[in-house]
Amino acid sequence: DAGVIQSPRHEVTEMGQEVTLRCKPISGHDYLFWYRQTMMRGLELLIYFNNNVPIDDSGMPEDRFSAKMPNASFSTLKIQPSEPRDSAVYFCASSLAGVYYGYTFGSGTRLTVV
Amino acid sequence: DAKTTQPTSMDCAEGRAANLPCNHSTISGNEYVYWYRQIHSQGPQYIIHGLKNNETNEMASLIITEDRKSSTLILPHATLRDTAVYYCIVRGQGGSEKLVFGKGTKLTVNP
Numbered sequence: 273d274a275g276v277i278q279s280p281r282h283e284v285t286e287m288g289q290e291v292t293l294r295c296k297p298i299s300g301h302d303y304l305f306w307y308r309q310t311m312m313r314g315l316e317l318l319i320y321f322n323n324n325v326p327i328d329d330s331g332m333p334e335d336r337f338s339a340k341m342p343n344a345s346f347s348t349l350k351i352q353p354s355e356p357r358d359s360a361v362y363f364c365a366s367s368l369a370g371v372y373y374g375y376t377f378g379s380g381t382r383l384t385v386v
Numbered sequence: 387d388a389k390t391t392q393p394t395s396m397d398c399a400e401g402r403a404a405n406l407p408c409n410h411s412t413i414s415g416n417e418y419v420y421w422y423r424q425i426h427s428q429g430p431q432y433i434i435h436g437l438k439n440n441e442t443n444e445m446a447s448l449i450i451t452e453d454r455k456s457s458t459l460i461l462p463h464a465t466l467r468d469t470a471v472y473y474c475i476v477r478g479q480g481g482s483e484k485l486v487f488g489k490g491t492k493l494t495v496n497p
Contacts, residue, residue, distance in 0.1 A: 285450050315487035371418050374432025
C-alpha cells in the first residue's frame, strides 16, 4: 500500500489566491482527518470525515476554509482567499474505525502564502 | 479528551533505553493511551497504544501504571533515527474518533 498520498508537497501562492490541497487515503479506511501544524499552535485538527461524511468541522478556522470528500478515495481542503497566516504544513490522515487502530498520516503539504 | 502532561524535552545516549513518561491523571476507565512520534518534517507516526495492560510491538513497549494515571513509552535501544517529538494522547472508546495532539516530548538521541 502506498500509504496516504498528499499533493502538492509544497505550495507557494500569493495572498488572495485560492489554494486546493489534495489527499488520497488508504483504501478501505473509514475515517479521514485534516490537520494543520504551525510552530505556534502545534498540530490542530481541522475537520474529519467518516464514510465521506463530515463529522466534526469545529477546528476549521473560518469560512475561508472548506473541505470535501466526494468519494472514499479523495478529499480536498480549499482555502479561498488565502492569507499569510494560513502558512503552515497541512497533514491528511486516515484510519479504520475503532480505538484499536492508529492513524496513518501523509507526508504533508507545506503551504506558504506571500 | 483527558489531558496529558509530558516533559518538554529529553536526551538519551545511542544504544541505551529511552524512557518517555506521560501523566494522564484524569483518564477515564474506557480511554486508551496512544503514542505517536513525529520525525522532523514528516507526518506523525503511530507507535503503540494500550488500555491497562502493558503492550509491546516491534517499535516500543508501553508500560501503564496500575491506577492508569501515568504511562511510560520505552524504546529499548535508541538510535539516532529515534530523534523526534513523541506525543502521548488519550482517546475514549465509543466516543469521538479524533486525536488531539499536545506539545509532546522532544527526544534527542546523542551519539
